[in-house]
Amino acid sequence: MIVRDFHDLKTTDRSVSxxxxxxxxxxxxxxxxxxSFHITxxxxxxxxxxxxxxxxxxxxxxxxKGSIEDLATGEVHQITPGxxxxxxxxxxxxxxxxxxxVLACCFNPPVTGxxxxxxxxxxxxxxxSA
Amino acid sequence: MIVRDFHDLKTTDRSVSxxxxxxxxxxxxxxxxxxSFHITxxxxxxxxxxxxxxxxxxxxxxxxKGSIEDLATGEVHQITPGxxxxxxxxxxxxxxxxxxxVLACCFNPPVTGxxxxxxxxxxxxxxxSA
Numbered sequence: 001m002i003v004r005d006f007h008d009l010k011t012t013d014r015s016v017s018x019x020x021x022x023x024x025x026x027x028x029x030x031x032x033x034x035x036s037f038h039i040t041x042x043x044x045x046x047x048x049x050x051x052x053x054x055x056x057x058x059x060x061x062x063x064x065k066g067s068i069e070d071l072a073t074g075e076v077h078q079i080t081p082g083x084x085x086x087x088x089x090x091x092x093x094x095x096x097x098x099x100x101x102v103l104a105c106c107f108n109p110p111v112t113g114x115x116x117x118x119x120x121x122x123x124x125x126x127x128x129s130a
Numbered sequence: 131m132i133v134r135d136f137h138d139l140k141t142t143d144r145s146v147s148x149x150x151x152x153x154x155x156x157x158x159x160x161x162x163x164x165x166s167f168h169i170t171x172x173x174x175x176x177x178x179x180x181x182x183x184x185x186x187x188x189x190x191x192x193x194x195k196g197s198i199e200d201l202a203t204g205e206v207h208q209i210t211p212g213x214x215x216x217x218x219x220x221x222x223x224x225x226x227x228x229x230x231x232v233l234a235c236c237f238n239p240p241v242t243g244x245x246x247x248x249x250x251x252x253x254x255x256x257x258x259s260a
Contacts, residue, residue, distance in 0.1 A: 001200050001221045006212035026190065026214045033186045033216055034238040035165045056163045060156065060234055062192055070131050082136035084156045086163055091131045104190055104234045108164040 002031060006039050014113070020046040020097075029110035036110035042066070042101040051092035051121035056108045058086040064101035069094045092121065132161060136169050144243070150176040150227075159240035166240035172196070172231040181222035181251035186238045188216040194231035199224045222251065 006024055009015055014025045020043035027037040042048065042064075049071070066079040071092045077085065079101065087093065095101075115123040136154055139145055144155045150173035157167040172178065172194075179201070196209040201222040207215065209231065217223065225231075245253040 001198075001205075001207075001223070002214075002216040002218055003198075003207045004214050004216075006214070027188055027216055031216060032218055033188060033236075035188075035236055037188050037190065037214070037216075037236060039190070039212075058157055058163060058165075058167050060167065060169070062234075068131075068133075075131075077131075077133045082169075084132075084134050084136070084167065086132040086134075086157055086161060086167075088132055088162055093131070104192075106163075106165055106167060106236050108238075 002027070016113075021048060023105075025111065025113055027110070029112040031110075034108070034110065036107045038105040038107070038111070040101075040103045040105050042095065042097045042103070044097055044099050047094055047096040049092070049094045049121050051090070052087060052107075053090050053120075053122040054109075054125040055111070055123060056086070056088060056090070058084060058106045060084040060104040062102040062104055064097065064103075065099040066095060066097040066101050069096070132157070146243075151178060153235075155241065155243055157240070159242040161240075164238070164240065166237045168235040168237070168241070170231075170233045170235050172225065172227045172233070174227055174229050177224055177226040179222070179224045179251050181220070182217060182237075183220050183250075183252040184239075184255040185241070185253060186216070186218060186220070188214060188236045190214040190234040192232040192234055194227065194233075195229040196225060196227040196231050199226070 009024050023038045023040045061079050061083045069076045139154050153168045153170045191213045199206045
């Protein structure tokens, strides 16, 4: 059994930050669960475009307020506590944050922890980032 | 892109309850994500023994207070907001809830939604419950 506390991991190399964006990797590929699990915090007043071409991701809003735009259709969905979005078609999307968003994120295949966001908003497939 | 709100699903057949226990299935096997994602609420003052012999499960505490006992070792871990446990060895365990726990749970393989907890605390493997 693995037991980890977000508050402890915040100050370790499992906490990865970019501009106005932090992700604490609670579970990564080498934990052997077959998915990875992250707590991601996005700063208010920012927007971020991602395109996980090689991963499925689900995102559940724990707290905060924002929106997600599906860039293929232009459709916008509000993000409030209790809302989940799942990128089942590797959907390219923009997240806009009005008030700091705290999000519980699952990735399949699991993130290894060595990926970086590429210019096209994707993570490399696992075989390229390993 | 799938977008669902916990508050809407609470009153549908995606919300499954047992004694002092409710699970809202935000994502199930047929969503094709390769994992399932559930928001589970456990009532204060209750305890529950589970043994997912055929699934990996991770559980992240959003709110509440309780503990998890690893029944193989007797070790007890406190559950407070920010704590995650992951049953990477299909660990048989007892969850004790002091104050209503709200938990974000991921299962691999994904739960189909038709499983019931068997007497041994497990879910059947997908091929038996499909």
